[in-house]
Amino acid sequence: MNVSLTFEVLxxxxxxxxxxxxxxxxxxxxxxxxxxxxxxxxxxxxxxLLSICFIEILRVILARRGNLTEKKWPVILGILLTIPSVLGVVYLMIWQSEILRFEYIICAMQLGFCIAEIVTGVLCLFSCCQTPDYY
Structure with a gap:
């Protein structure tokens, strides 16, 4: 299974x-x-909410560009930008002044996407950083 493809699909x-x-x-x-x-x-x-929107758009653009060009620095920045995005979603999910049930559900789904992208992004970095074998 190609980890880069899984990361791109996510x-x-x-x-x-x-x-x-x-x-x-x-x-x-x-x-x-x-x-x-x-x-x-x-x-x-x-x-x-507005800061999460800005960070998430920047994160997805950087990670997709790094994944498609197989460069590691945009992917690393995309993974690092996931941390403030996750913290913002956790804030909206737990510490917000009034929380609706639907809001809790969509925040949990967003956290699931972020965690899956962190895992596949790190695995993608391992495959991008390998030196190619020429026979």
Missing amino acids: LYLNSYYFGLFAVCELGMNAVKYINFDNLHHFSTDFGV
């Missing part, structure tokens, strides 16, 4: 899933702002 699926995730999160934040009166940290929650 990045491709995550690029579409993250678009859905971001739209749903923005919609749920709008609903929370309208319906809940005592949101203590709404600006913090919204700022975390």
Whole structure:
């Protein structure tokens, strides 16, 4: 099994899933702002969501470009950018002021994608860093 192909498929699926995730999160934040009166940290929650959007877009672009060109530094940066993305999703999943059940489910799915991409990204790095054997 080609690890680079698995990593590329996960990045491709995550690029579409993250678009859905971001739209749903923005919609749920709008609903929370309208319906809940005592949101203590709404600006913090919204700022975390916007930063996750920026980091995730940058991460997917870097990792896909590095994977397709088989260069290790963009893949390493993509894996390192997964850490703040995971922390932001955990914030939205656990520490946000008001958490909806649907929000918890989509955050758990996003975490699953991120963990799978970390594992396959590290395995992809091992295959990219090997010296080719010429016979």
